[in-house]
Amino acid sequence: MEQYAKVESVAKLRYLRISAQKVRLVVDMVRGMPVNQALAVLHNSTRRAAKPVAKTIESAAANAEENFSLSRDELVVSRIFADEGPTMKRARFGARGRYKPVLKRSSHVTVVLTER
Numbered sequence: 001m002e003q004y005a006k007v008e009s010v011a012k013l014r015y016l017r018i019s020a021q022k023v024r025l026v027v028d029m030v031r032g033m034p035v036n037q038a039l040a041v042l043h044n045s046t047r048r049a050a051k052p053v054a055k056t057i058e059s060a061a062a063n064a065e066e067n068f069s070l071s072r073d074e075l076v077v078s079r080i081f082a083d084e085g086p087t088m089k090r091a092r093f094g095a096r097g098r099y100k101p102v103l104k105r106s107s108h109v110t111v112v113l114t115e116r
Contacts, residue, residue, distance in 0.1 A: 006114050009064035009075070013056040013109040015085050016049075020107035023049045023082035027109065035061050035075040035113060053080075053109060060111045070115055079112035 016023065026049040030038035035057060042054035057077065064070040085106035092100040 007064075007068050007070065008078070009060050009068065009070070009113045011056050011060035011063055011111045013052055013111075016052055016107050016109060017104070018049050018052075018107060019105035020082045020084045022047070023053065023107045023109060026050050026053050027080050027082050030057070030077055031080050033077055034116070035072055035077060038077050053111075056109055056111050057113075060113045064113055074116045075113045076116050077111065078114040079110070081110055083108045083110070 026042070026045065026047050029045070030041055030053070033041070038057055039054055042050045042057070057080075061072050061075055064075055065072060085108050087106065088104040090102040090104055092102050094100045
């Protein structure tokens with residue numbers, strides 16, 4: 001019995017200036033979906049993170065088509081996750097000379113597509 005290795009196409013989006021918590025809400029919507037359906041869901045989403053996540057999925061699909069000659073119709077979002085990126089620390093000055101820290105969070109998105 002021959003064992004075939006599953007072909008995985010990967011795309012990463014790094015240093016996205018949206019917090020990972022907000023990106024995970026979008027990422028959870030498309031996990032496990034076929035690529036065309038996932039892109040349709042993202043294009044109709046009103047969340048700000050939907051556009052960069054859709055571009056990352058499109059990039060992974062283009063990688064699969066170019067590098068492995070796979071059809072876009074046969075691809076599924078098998079793994080997709082958002083990790084925390086570096087946090088920029090900024091300041092806002094409050095009343096009575098107080099210091100109010102502002103944390104500008106970022107995230108890294110990883111998309112892995114496999115054949116159906």
